[in-house]
Amino acid sequence: MHFLDFVLRNLLRRRVRTALTIVGVSVAIAAVVALLSITNGYELTSKSVYASHGIDMVVVKAGVADRSSSTLDEDLGKRLQELSGISKVSATLRDSVSFEGTSGPVPLNGWPLDSFNFDALNILPPGRDLEPTDKQAVLLGKTLAGNLDKKVGDEVEIEGKNFKVIGIYESGNIIEDRKAIMSLRDLQSLMDRISQVSQFEITLRKDLPDRTATIAVLRQEIENLKDEDGTKVGLAAQASDDFVKSDNQIRLAHAMAWITSAIALIVGSIGMLNTMIVSVLERTQEIGILRAIGWRKMRIMRMILVESFTLSFTGAVLGILLAFVMIQVLARFPAAQGAVHGGITMRVIVMAYLLSILVGLVGGGYPALRGANLPPTEALRYE
């Protein structure tokens, strides 16, 4: 009989209690894993939009809390183009519009027709790219087209005006496939935002020796751009990954995920602590016997801690499984597609196990100390 055997047998003595404690921990861990994965998923999906377009830097208006309300002058693009190290500059106007057949607003991007962003779209036949000669034409993402039940050639009403669906694209990115794209001009006139763009996207030249250094330099240059009268234009420039990471909504999502996780873990740990304390109390006499027949304090402590860790570890395994199931269920809903991108990463799994160790420690540490330090003579007499 191994030591571990002995410990496991102790746990199985009180099956219901063991089971309930494990369930408690697993719900907590499942919550943590699910929340972290979902927020990571969003971040990842957002990042991959920029990555798939080959975008190295993004420029928006400085100071805005919500990036979608950033409004810049279209002409700034020319000034950006002049900076060294930059290969191409594109602009995007972002807005939310009403689409017939949908209840909520739909995100819509307006790109200049020569934008490199179009290269990332995979337009499904029989559709085609937007041409300069097209008037009132729109490209729909595959998911959006599905929701609206539109095919190539159909008409769709946007903000009260009729647009023709020239093509349906598949970008492989969940967020992007839910959007619609039209020419910058069209969107500007549709939303009455002449000459406005929301952001500029920059691709750097391929032959740069040190991209990171170039990005840092460009950041400074862009953020210090001045108007003719000497005042700063007021731009904020970042590498695209940083841009996504620093988005307020993403940061808020992360913060909320962590707060919720913390609460779940605290409550779960308290449950574990409760179980372990009662369990040790019940076995007072038994612990006395073990000490009398030669077990050292260390071993008693180890026994209790191993019990505690076994419970928390099992809880973690089950919790991760539970989170996995939850995320699979979530993936069925189109609205949640962006959240499940990337699934449960190794990092999150490792984090879950580390947290389970913490739970095991919190739940078992004090009981282990108490159990080990029971005076044997008193413990033996306990009934």
Place this chain on the structure above:
Amino acid sequence: MNNHSHLLHPSHNGAPVILQVDRVSRTYADGSVTALNDVSLEIRRGEYVAIMGPSGSGKSTLLNLLGTLDRPTTGELYFEGHPLSQLRDLDAFRSRKIGFVFQSFYLLPTLTAVENVQIPMFETGATPAQRVKRAYELLEMVSMGHRATHLPAQLSVGERQRVAIARALANDPPLLLADEPTGNLDSRSGNDVLSLFDELHTQRGKTLIVITHSQEVADHAERIIWIRDGGIVHSRAEALKQREAV
């Protein structure tokens, strides 16, 4: 045995002292309760000693101190010459040197006999295979080999005590301490246990210290120590009086 003189004088005169109790007291509640008061005695290797006395006399306390389960308030105990107060790892010491047999057996109810016997061996660093092998050997020795895979609840009281004895011998300790070992047994099982003790004493040279009420049990011992009101009774006359009282 009618001549009781040998009960007062330690035999094994040449054998080394295994346990020495030097002016030991044990008080509780900040001195208001005295369980043992200024007790001194010596036990030699290989002796079979019985400790007798009425309830509340302090004999259990003495056993706990002898078994390193408790520390004295004042005074010192020496085991094989080592002062116990200076031992850093009392538990390790106890697991190697002392085996306990209790009146209520105290077997772990969820483990089988052979598993119970293995419990003390966890501290010795033996492999599981070695532990199992030795456990079976010990059970054979106490004639419990055939019941090795039974749980305590499935054993009679006599069988349980025998398993407990096997357990006490797990790490081959030189000293065995027994607290009313036959207290919960019927007379036949009790005799079995006493025979076992005799065997351990004469054939394996174990030192045995047994606490008991029963004269029958004490008769198996070589020497009797009388305890009353927290102290050892020394004079022969008193001892005789004690015996008659019991």
Place this chain on the structure above:
Amino acid sequence: MLTVIGLAVAVGAVVSLVGVSTGFKDSFMKIYESRDVDLVVTRAGGNEALNSGLPEQLGDPIAKLKGVKQVVGGLVDAIDFRDQGLLGVILNGWPPNCPLFGELKVLHGKLLAPGDEHKIIIGRVLAANLGKKVGDKIELYGSEDFEVIGIYESPIVYENGGAIVLLSELQRLDNKPNEISGFTVSAVKPIDDQSLDDLAERIKELQPGLKVTKSKEFVNNVQQIKMSSAVAWITSAIALIIGAIGMLNTMIMSVFERTKEIGTLRAIGWRRSRIIQMIIGESLLLSIGGAIIGSAAGVALVKLLTKLPIASGIVSGEISTGVFVQGFLVAILVGAAGSIYPAVWGANLLPTEALRRK
């Protein structure tokens, strides 16, 4: 009693989170109630209330409609002061004659006057968080410096943590000439629901692409409010599930431990229902205890939160009684749910069996 603590933590979480998010909503609602706003006019199709834009000129035709007492139009944006860790600070752009100025109490300096370019007034809390006094400069949008000419106190918590510039200035900064975020419309009182709906329709007819919502509905639908409520409830649900499991565990352990006691009670004649009542009753006592501790902790936590600069401009620190009631109700539910099974199980033990155990 650890279960009490566990439950207390769960309840505390519920109270503070739900309290904060309903506080959010209530504060927001207060903006419209205290200003007697009945309808909010925004651009149809835009999502965040902060982003849709309407032409400034629409204000006059709306004001001229019968039954309209007052129309206020302004531009609003949210800005970050990353160096001070302040995110989402509300920046308002009001026309110089805006009636809302009348509600501000001037603590230092003065209010904005027509023609005040590059001048800004800030709320008490923002002034403290940024460490700015009258006369100091604040850089907006990384490009222009604005001089602080006044520090005010507003009954609205968001405005205390926010700042105000002239509408024309914000329009210039945001590159939204002649644009405003929306209009708030106060109707002539008394007015009944039917007439209010009627008025809403008439406003919509003024121009295509308008969305007119009653203020309560508007507040409930603001993206951020919906999200914060959702987060609060999800977190609470999770915390309570785990807490309930713990409670169940405890009650089972406790009943099991007392089988002998229960057997004795049954033997001396206690009916099953009484045993069940006793056990559930104890569990409820524990839950209420936990709820009290948790509520107190939740309140303390929220008060503490308002001390943080990042939160003081958003969280009002008050928790409405409705939240407490909800917290208690849930705790009681958890206590009851967690004890039914053990109670029934314990009560149904045969007295002899119970007496026999251990």
